[in-house]
Amino acid sequence: MRFKMQVLKQHICNSGRVIGKDILKVDSFLNHQIDVGLFQEIGKEFKNRFAKEKVTKILTIEASGIGIACITAQYFNNAPVVFAKKFTAKNLNSSVYESKVYSFTKDILYSIRVDKNYLDSGDNVLIVDDFLANGNAVLGLLDIARQAGAQIVGVAIVIEKSFQGGRETVLSQNVRLESLARIKSLDKGKITFVD
């Protein structure tokens, strides 16, 4: 079953570009141009991994999480997708759940928000995103799901940069994490996977 995800690793090796020691550009299939057929395989694999779980909502964050969340939702009985919106403005709307996220790459603190109408204590939430790096965005989504009183089924990630601490950060929250491709290092322009 997991063997199928070789296709994802092949995409990463064939099309990914390493910049410096930290950045993996995969915008030919993941987050600028989107390979919808690959996303279907990813969605099926997320379903395989969380097959025993009841999922009532897929939670992600704009912008690049939206595509993978929508395709994935199809394999979870068309569970509604909710994407958190990003704001740099300070004005607080009292009808939203809000969390602060620090972006290392941009060195800014931004807010992410979800309208209270779209997440509540009856929900079983699967958090989906394209990348896991330091884990701050996922922490924000977990915070929002908890503010809503929702059950958290787990976190489903396409590509994890395992050398940036996000995995430990998520696991320290006692949340199940499934990453389809785990990257051990990008040193010297070479992509090395965990295992």
Place this chain on the structure above:
Amino acid sequence: MRFKMQVLKQHICNSGRVIGKDILKVDSFLNHQIDVGLFQEIGKEFKNRFAKEKVTKILTIEASGIGIACITAQYFNNAPVVFAKKFTAKNLNSSVYESKVYSFTKDILYSIRVDKNYLDSGDNVLIVDDFLANGNAVLGLLDIARQAGAQIVGVAIVIEKSFQGGRETVLSQNVRLESLARIKSLDKGKITFVD
């Protein structure tokens, strides 16, 4: 065939909220929470309307166009989706197509950009977006597709606010436009459709 789109109008009437004379909030199913089953019906209808066309690429703009573009692509033989990215910064990257878009609602001029690797003169492009208001975002996408030398198959919109001029703007470009729900007015809090 078009009768099915009654389901979209029902969603708009049942869940849409009118704010002032111009704003229709449909974030319960279109652009914050996403009704994936409805998106599938929308994607099928876009396919019906452009059934005779060869589409090699679906072009949209972040963030709220991404979900509808990804689901729609499945009905066009999994054509790759490309979403234009928005920037307020001025730095120009020479390897991108870039167009300027004026946002009436935010009163700012922003750039939208597409990497030149993901659009070229061999492409037949269907432009997809959730909303058509004044048409400026679609004009920017048309500009980018033309810079790439691509053929433009048409523009596929979920909800058109027909009183804001975007329809005329798009048609003046000699481009085919298909909007699934056309709103004539939002006066006095009432949603009135064209026809």
